Amino acid sequence: MTSLAASTPLRARAGAITSALKNGEVTQLFHLVPRSQQGALVGVLRGSFTSSLDEILLVAAIFTFAAAVLSFVLIRLSPINQTRTVWGDSTDWTS
Numbered sequence: 001m002t003s004l005a006a007s008t009p010l011r012a013r014a015g016a017i018t019s020a021l022k023n024g025e026v027t028q029l030f031h032l033v034p035r036s037q038q039g040a041l042v043g044v045l046r047g048s049f050t051s052s053l054d055e056i057l058l059v060a061a062i063f064t065f066a067a068a069v070l071s072f073v074l075i076r077l078s079p080i081n082q083t084r085t086v087w088g089d090s091t092d093w094t095s
Contacts, residue, residue: 009037010040010044017041021048029045
């Protein structure tokens with residue numbers, strides 16, 4: 001958030017904006033900045049939301065990939081997978 005506000009006129013209020021966002025006081029942010037800087041504030045808020053969402057989706061993708069790999073490995077190692085049924089007879093393919 002602070003890095004997004006650094007290139008705008010809001011850099012002097014970056015700490016106050018960050019703490020207000022962390023505390024969930026988004027509506028009060030617009031009372032902190034003058035009307036001429038509210039457009040920049042909207043851009044910073046959108047950018048911080050997008051950045052946070054990207055991080056959340058990246059972590060979710062990593063967990064999903066790890067779950068898929070573990071599922072594949074654990075199913076391949078399962079003893080149920082070692083026994084095959086051929087024409088109604090249970091045949092053990094492990095030996």
